[in-house]
Amino acid sequence: MRAPDHPVMTKGDVLLAVENVSLGFGGVKALTDVSFDIRKSEIRAIIGPNGAGKTSMLNCINGFYYPTDGRITFKGVRRPKMRPYEAARGGIARTFQNVALFKSMSTLDNIMAGRSIKMRSNFFWQLFRHGPAIKEEIEHRRFVEEIIDFLEIQHIRKTPVGRLPYGLQKRVELGRALAMEPELLLLDEPMAGMNLEEKEDMSRFIIEVNQQYGTTIALIEHDMGVVMDLSDRVVVLEYGRKIADGTPDEVKRDQRVIDAYLGVAH
Amino acid sequence: MLYREAGQFKTNYVADSAIFPLREDRIGIGLIILAAYALAFLGNSFLLQAVMIPFLVFSLASIGLNILTGYTGLLSLGTGAFMGVGAYACYKLMTAFPGVNVIVWIFVSGFFSAGIGALFGLPSLRIKGFYLAVATLAAQFFLQWCFIRIPWLVNYNVSGALDAPLRTLFGVPIMGPNATPQVRYLVVLTIVILLTWLASNLVHGRIGRMWIAIRDMDLAAELMGIRPLQTKLLAFAVSSYYCGVAGALLVFLWYGGAEYDVFNINQSFFILFMVIIGGLGSLIGSFFGAALIFILPIVLGIVLPAVMSPFGITVGSDVIEHLRFMIVGALIIFFLIVEPHGLARLWQIGKQKLLAWPFPY
Numbered sequence: 001m002r003a004p005d006h007p008v009m010t011k012g013d014v015l016l017a018v019e020n021v022s023l024g025f026g027g028v029k030a031l032t033d034v035s036f037d038i039r040k041s042e043i044r045a046i047i048g049p050n051g052a053g054k055t056s057m058l059n060c061i062n063g064f065y066y067p068t069d070g071r072i073t074f075k076g077v078r079r080p081k082m083r084p085y086e087a088a089r090g091g092i093a094r095t096f097q098n099v100a101l102f103k104s105m106s107t108l109d110n111i112m113a114g115r116s117i118k119m120r121s122n123f124f125w126q127l128f129r130h131g132p133a134i135k136e137e138i139e140h141r142r143f144v145e146e147i148i149d150f151l152e153i154q155h156i157r158k159t160p161v162g163r164l165p166y167g168l169q170k171r172v173e174l175g176r177a178l179a180m181e182p183e184l185l186l187l188d189e190p191m192a193g194m195n196l197e198e199k200e201d202m203s204r205f206i207i208e209v210n211q212q213y214g215t216t217i218a219l220i221e222h223d224m225g226v227v228m229d230l231s232d233r234v235v236v237l238e239y240g241r242k243i244a245d246g247t248p249d250e251v252k253r254d255q256r257v258i259d260a261y262l263g264v265a266h
Numbered sequence: 267m268l269y270r271e272a273g274q275f276k277t278n279y280v281a282d283s284a285i286f287p288l289r290e291d292r293i294g295i296g297l298i299i300l301a302a303y304a305l306a307f308l309g310n311s312f313l314l315q316a317v318m319i320p321f322l323v324f325s326l327a328s329i330g331l332n333i334l335t336g337y338t339g340l341l342s343l344g345t346g347a348f349m350g351v352g353a354y355a356c357y358k359l360m361t362a363f364p365g366v367n368v369i370v371w372i373f374v375s376g377f378f379s380a381g382i383g384a385l386f387g388l389p390s391l392r393i394k395g396f397y398l399a400v401a402t403l404a405a406q407f408f409l410q411w412c413f414i415r416i417p418w419l420v421n422y423n424v425s426g427a428l429d430a431p432l433r434t435l436f437g438v439p440i441m442g443p444n445a446t447p448q449v450r451y452l453v454v455l456t457i458v459i460l461l462t463w464l465a466s467n468l469v470h471g472r473i474g475r476m477w478i479a480i481r482d483m484d485l486a487a488e489l490m491g492i493r494p495l496q497t498k499l500l501a502f503a504v505s506s507y508y509c510g511v512a513g514a515l516l517v518f519l520w521y522g523g524a525e526y527d528v529f530n531i532n533q534s535f536f537i538l539f540m541v542i543i544g545g546l547g548s549l550i551g552s553f554f555g556a557a558l559i560f561i562l563p564i565v566l567g568i569v570l571p572a573v574m575s576p577f578g579i580t581v582g583s584d585v586i587e588h589l590r591f592m593i594v595g596a597l598i599i600f601f602l603i604v605e606p607h608g609l610a611r612l613w614q615i616g617k618q619k620l621l622a623w624p625f626p627y
Contacts, residue, residue, distance in 0.1 A: 062489060064485075083488070084485070084488040084489045085488050085489070085490075085491050085492060085493050085494070087489075088488075088489055088490055088491035089491045093489075093490070094489050096486065100483045100485065100486035101482075101483065101486070102478055102479050102482035102483055102486070102487075103482050103483075104478065104481075104482055104547065105475065105478055105479075105482065109475055109478075112472075112475055113475040113476070113478075113479045113487075113490065113492075114490050116472060116475065116476055116479070116490060116491060116492050117490065117491030117492075119472045121472070123473070123500075126467065126468055126471045126472060126473050127464050127467055127468060128464070128467060129285075129467035129470065129471055133471060133472075134280065136472075137279075137283060137471060137472070138278075138279045138280055138283070141279045141283060142279065145279075176490070180490060180491065
């Protein structure tokens, strides 16, 4: 691993390392001694049966939960306890299993809200909506419009997101995460509940984000076809433990993974 | 036909992100402001003193509470007390420094209630909803206790009441017994227009989006780097600023003098009702709410006897008073059932329909 004084990373370096992480809620062990890493510019899938601890893992990475044991290193810096907004400022963005958009805002405002951390103009200028405030607003609007073009959601730019169908909401949520220009993008079931066509669109967006911007992506997904096609490496969890880690082909052949998904004959 | 979106093309983002993108809306706002100023010269002193000045003052307080409750989603029952802080701060400042123009002190007094508001907003990081409302009740009762028990706040005045001293602007008395309703109305109107404009800028920019983000989905907001505590405290501070200025205006430019009990819990509820009926998360809704709750009873008090007399029914003023409460109460229930999002939403729907008229959509 690179030393912290060399923050510039190239493809293939370890961006995020999870070492021996355990997470417990009272008596329930959500994660036990899980270790894996996410390398720069890869698509990393986290899979596993229901209740395996995948979402808990993401929650640890972006600071919703503090691991009871183990440590998480991001960009070569070991993180102490970190609040979600600090993780966000560090470059980790996230979408949710159940869409968590700002329902009353338009698509445009939702994605603009994703730019909040990039906006600097002070309260005074905001009050008068003048000078730096309006200049900044327009600059970020340009960036947001690029995302809107990229995700092909121009037609719903000014529609309140609460009125949008589910598939589009998922797309807006991806847009909002992209607006943060994250180094690490965590996608929690980006294709849950989508039809084939929507899944294809979403897969295309994920690949394009990864290739065009070099964004590192960690995703949780249940559709094995999608996972095997998209991801560079896969980590498999079961009952909070890591049971396999490797390329899709390796994982597919792993007996423990087959057992976990298909069950074992007793 | 007059109200159309068609043909108004936006060629740059500045025009597209304007607060009033429609030309008709801009003209409408201009006309309303013009009419409001014209009213100072056309209206009689009853209209100005008993209807328009309080309407504007309550609108301003509603905007304040709307920023907190409507935009940021934090329920507060301390509005009355925060208004009181503004009024008492203004009194102390203008009696301690009579040389400085009172308009300056009205604006400065808001900062005192902003500070107190932010202080009492601290629990909002941990508690939400009704529980936060109960926590703000603490502010209401504690501050009201201060108003009663600390005679320093009223300069050891024996009556314990705030009174408006004579203050002038450009040689014209704007405060105190000699100030005419016309002048006071103009001062209040100008302050309210200015502060409404500033609030509108705030809620349409980055800060407004952060507030709404916290309201709609606080976890997601935090994940996007929005700091919950700072954002909520800013909402408390700005909200209390508006309430504070409204409180100072209420005492010194409307009542001309008041005691601590105008800032009691009833005042807080009164403002909260205006915000809910007007529309949470809408500035224009704050004006609608203030109009419905404050002006409607006055109008009914005048209209009801006039409507009844042709039928030969003569009723006493006490019956009129009861009828007024019943009708206003029924209307509030009616509006809440028809449109739970308040009058502002009805207004929005009306505008949408007008844009598409004569077609249904």
